[in-house]
Amino acid sequence: NSKGEHPLENLVHRAQQMDDLASVLRRKIPSVHAAQIVAANLRDDGELVIVCRSSSWAARLRFDSEALVQAARAKGYDALCCRVRVGRN
Numbered sequence: 001n002s003k004g005e006h007p008l009e010n011l012v013h014r015a016q017q018m019d020d021l022a023s024v025l026r027r028k029i030p031s032v033h034a035a036q037i038v039a040a041n042l043r044d045d046g047e048l049v050i051v052c053r054s055s056s057w058a059a060r061l062r063f064d065s066e067a068l069v070q071a072a073r074a075k076g077y078d079a080l081c082c083r084v085r086v087g088r089n
Helices: 007-028 055-063 065-074
Strands: 037-042 047-052 081-086
Touching: 007 037, 007 065, 047 055, 047 065, 055 065, 055 081, 065 081
Parallel strands: 047 081
Antiparallel strands: 037 047
């Protein structure tokens, strides 16, 4: 690839970024809510995608979406908007 990195290195780096982003978001909200975040991702178009455990928690986390976008931006992520999805078991 153009950066001279091995594809596996890219995958590991991306996974680390996603884990860091999820940790940033978990610290922004109460711990009982934070425990419901399964994963987080930032798409190239600036959409912050948060995966949570259930539809009831998704509804609750949507109320926090602006604070979560701001938390991501404060840590250097170029988040513009937020979408909360329910993870599949």
